[in-house]
Amino acid sequence: MDILERLGRIDNRIIYTLLVIVLLVPLAKPIGLPVSVGKYTQKSFEVMDKLQAGDIIMLDMGYSISGASDVEPQTIAVIKHMMKKNVRIIFTSCVQEGGSIVENLMAPHEKAGKKYGEDWVNLGYLAGGENAIAATVRDLKKAYPKDFRGNSTDSLPLLSTVKSVADVKLYIFFTTQNADMYVRQVTPYKIPVVGGLISTISLQAEPYVQAGQLVGIMSGLRGGAEYETLMKDPGFGLASMDAQSMGHVLIVLFIIFANISYFVQRSRDAAKRKKGA
C-alpha cells in the first residue's frame, strides 16, 4: 500500500487527534491572523452603535446550550456593547435554557452596578416557538405575566412604557434554529431587526438582509470576532479565530489529499481492468 492509498484510508481517530492538536496549538500560542469585518456584521454594529443611552431594545435568546460555543461570543459582545452605552435590554427566550443563560451572561454586569428591573429584565422562557414570539412582540406583559425571577411584570419599571415590540428601538435575536420565524413575526412591526445566528444557518438568512427585512446578521464565532474587532474589545471570539482558521486549513488539506487518493486509485483500477480485458 503506497502513501496515496494510505491517505485515502486514514483512520478517523488520526484525523480527530490531528484536528485537536491543530486547534489547541493556536489557542495556546496565538498566531494573530488578521480578521476582516464582513458587511453584514458591520451593518449590525452600526445600527446598534447609533442607539442612545436610555434607549430600550428587546433581545431574544434563542440558542440552546449545545450551540452556545458558536453563538455566545456574539451575544457577550453585543450585551457588553449595549451595557457600555447604557442601553436598556428586555431579554426574552423561546428556548428552555434561555432564562438561565441570560442570568449567567448578565451576572458580571449586575455585579458592576446594572440594576435589575431598570437597566435590564429577564423574562425567561415562553413555550410555543413561533407562536410564543408572535405573542411576545404583540403584547409583552400579556405573554409574560411574570419574569424569570418570579416578579410580576407590572412591577418592573423598565416595562412601564413598553406594550409591544413597536415601543422598543431595536429587536435582536440570537438563534441556533432559524431566522424565518423572527422575520415572519417581528419585521411587520417596522423596527430594525438584527440576527445573530449559528454558522450552519446564516447562509439561509442572507436573502432577508438583501431584502431589507433584517438590518444585519452575525454568523457564528466569526461574527462574534468581527463584532469584537469593531468594538475594539477582544474577547473569546477573536481568541478563537486562529484556531478556527487552522482547523479549516487542515480540513481543506484532508479534502485535497482524499480526492487525489481517490482519483489516483480510480485511474489505477481502470488501468487494471483494461489490462485484464
Place this chain on the structure above:
Amino acid sequence: MTTNPVIWVASLLTIAAFSYLYKENEFYRAMEHLYVGVAAGYTMVMGYQNVIAKAWDPFTKKGQVIAIVPALLGLLLFAPLISRRYAWLRRFPLAIVVGLGAALHARSSVVQEFVVQIRSTMISLTTIDNIIVAIGVLSVLTYFFFTFKQNAVTKTSAEIGKWVIMITFGAAFGNGIMGRISLLIGRLMLLFRDWLPLVKTQ
C-alpha cells in the same frame, strides 16, 4: 487546576462524550443516559413553571378564567392514558395547535417570504452583484421547470441553475464545518482553559 465542581463535572462529561470517537464504551453510554435524563427533568421543570406562571396563578390569584382554558385543553392530550374510550378528546387541542400554528405562519409568510423576496429580486442590472443575483434566480427557476419539454435555451439555463444550486450547497456545507469547528473549540476551551489551565485567553 480549578476547584470549581461545575467545571469538573462538565469537563469529565465532555471527555466521556469524546471517548466515543475512540470507540463505544461504558462511560459514553452513562453520559448519554445522564444527558437524556437531565434534559427531560429540565424540560419538566420549565413546563411546570410555565403552567404555574401563565395559567394557574392568573386563574387563582387574578380570576382570569380564560388563562386556564389552554391548560385544560392541554390536559385533554392525556385522555388516551386515562381511557381508550375518551382518546378522541385529544383531537381538540391538537386541532387548535395545528390550526393556530398554520394560520400564524401563513399570515405573515405570504408577505415576508414570498412578496418581499420576489420584490427584492426585481433589481436594476447596474452592478455585477445584481446581475449575478438575477441570473442565479432565473436559472435556478428554470432548473425546476418540469411541466414542458425543455429547448436548448432553457436546457442551458437549467444547467447554470444546477451549478448555482451546487455552489450554494457548497457554501452551506462550508458554513456547517465552520459551525462544528466552533463547537469543538468551545469544548477544548472548557477542557484546556477552564479545567486544565494550559491555554491562557480571555
